[in-house]
Amino acid sequence: MSNVLLPMDTCRQLLRALKTRYQAASKAEKTRILEEFILISGYHRKSAIRLLNGAVTNSSQQSRLATARSIYGAASQQALIVLWEASDRLCGKRLRALLPQLIPAMEKHGHISLNPALREQLPSCRTSFI
Incomplete structure (x- = not known):
């Protein structure tokens, strides 16, 4: 499989879809999921591991924080x-x-x-x- 780089929002969607599966997987499955994610996203191995092990967040929660910061016209x-x-x-x-x-x-x-x-x-x- 060739190294295909995805647009950032597509990569985020893929990450959200893989996170819960990755966190519940066995070691062998984690290795396979991690290697596929690295090939598709272009992330380095350690960065991909950190992202996949991170807490599953709600994107609407992050967007509310970003809009709350702009309080000046x-x-x-x-x-x-x-x-x-x-x-x-x-x-x-x-x-x-x-x-x-x-x-x-x-x-x-x-x-x-x-x-x-x-x-x-x-x-x-x-x-x-x-």
């Missing part, structure tokens, strides 16, 4: 990026402390123009996404 993100660049890319912790002084200075010199609601929201933003 595009305007907030763009404003934070401009402020972050102006601060010479400070870490999030220091940028957050600097925002109350940086926002008025940037507005005073015409480098940024924020509406009042956004101006109030920015100092309370978690800046770890930058």
Whole structure:
């Protein structure tokens, strides 16, 4: 059998289908399943073993986590990026402390123009996404 590489979502579907079978299989069956998965997916042996031994997860659970993280709108993100660049890319912790002084200075010199609601929201933003 030739080494065929699958698209990522197809590989994830295959992994979900094989996980429970792999975890319940005997040693000889595990070897066969593992070798087939390696040939089809292109994963290295140790990576494939880790994936097949991992807990069976629900993909909807992972997608809910990804959507829960995006709590700021595009305007907030763009404003934070401009402020972050102006601060010479400070870490999030220091940028957050600097925002109350940086926002008025940037507005005073015409480098940024924020509406009042956004101006109030920015100092309370978690800046770890930058």
